[in-house]
Amino acid sequence: MKSYSYFPGCSAEATASPLGLSVLPVAKELDMDLIELEDWNCCGSSPYGSVDKLEAACIAARNLALAEKSGLDLVTPCSNCFVVLHGADANLKQYPALKEQVGEALAAAGLDYKGGVRVRHLAEVLYTDITPEVIRAKVAKPLKGLKVASYYGCQLVRPNGFDDPESPHSLDELVASLGADAVPWELKAHCCGSSLVMPEQEVALRLINKILHNAQENGAQCLVTPCPLCQINLDAYQSQVNSRFKTKYNLPVLFVTQLIGVALGVKPDALGLSRNIVPPMRVLAPYL
């Protein structure tokens, strides 16, 4: 069993609770020991870095300092936490003056970050460390016949991705390892509008509509994504898209850990499937 320091991120406990819930039983089935980083704080997300660079670097660095004590890789299931924590670590290495300031600020709380944490996305860990082959061997209920559009979103693969930044394949391979059909489609790594959905809803709804349309026209019965923001936009705002564009989408949007969990035979309750806004039971019933 391999151990990791685990950083759930704020949304995994709230708007993306189906993600937070489903990660744990899936990790257990796959012999991953996810040790939650004690008293982690918000990574700062993209907004903090657009308001104050030094404060944002400090907020992220507190988590890196806490994680460094464990000596383990810091793994997060959230694409935005991944980009922000990974970027903070890279910035501290690239800008010595910033590193000195952050060091002084952390010292005020008795903390220190030496630069030794490897920040990783859970989806990358599933792909690289666990591997689709091992997952395939553990599948209890093959998702035979289920047509799935793997939606990577942006920040899993850009700018620090482990996969092709525009034509990625890792999630498709994970989906295929479950026995499902990963449908080919074009917009798998296009932007959903992320948090612009709140301040600039019209812009985000247009992007969400394009993604749902492309998934549907390629025969997908559902989408899977690792990203909390993408899932909320495609799932919780799907009805808004339907009323805005006179569409009739009824496409469940699952977190990748939820789909893996179903194939591994984890009980639906433990995967938070009742928390998805577009009910996924219609397409998952044959496999539960």
Next chain:
Amino acid sequence: MADVSFIDEVCSVPGGEAIRSCIQCGMCTGSCPTARSWDYPPRQAIAMVRAGLREELLSSNSMWFCASCYTCTVRCPRDIKPTDIMHALEVLAIKNGLSTKRSRTPVMYQCFVDSAKGNGRVYELGMMLKLFLKTNPFAALKLAPVGLGLLLHRRLPLMPSRIKGIGEIKLILDKARALGGAK
């Protein structure tokens, strides 16, 4: 009036310095999923930094439409990371009190930061309510079905969660402020 120090100002923000390498090819604008909403799309925004058009650009809605998708960043033939430049422009707009009222994004970002600072974790419901109260309370009505859906599916906790080390966060941020911003 052109402000010759504007480019130095942008270069002084971490992530902003590569702007001098831009060759104005337009790959960023062509790749941007929201460019049609920007007052000045990414390529033009970068040209304006170099032309010293500080007030016009910092008070525009441009960079606030950046969704941080990083498509421009991975495609830029000069590796200048336009996404980081847009974030640097956002920082400068806020720092100089120039951020536009025509986009609700600056207010949202500030609500987000206040929430992250106040509790050590982001309290999403509180942040959303604050955003709409500060901008357009009626817009909240339009989003009420989304919020209600999340609430009914147990995805919108009514209470914030606060970390034990909130005192540490305060000490760290007080020190950061005393240091006077990223150098």
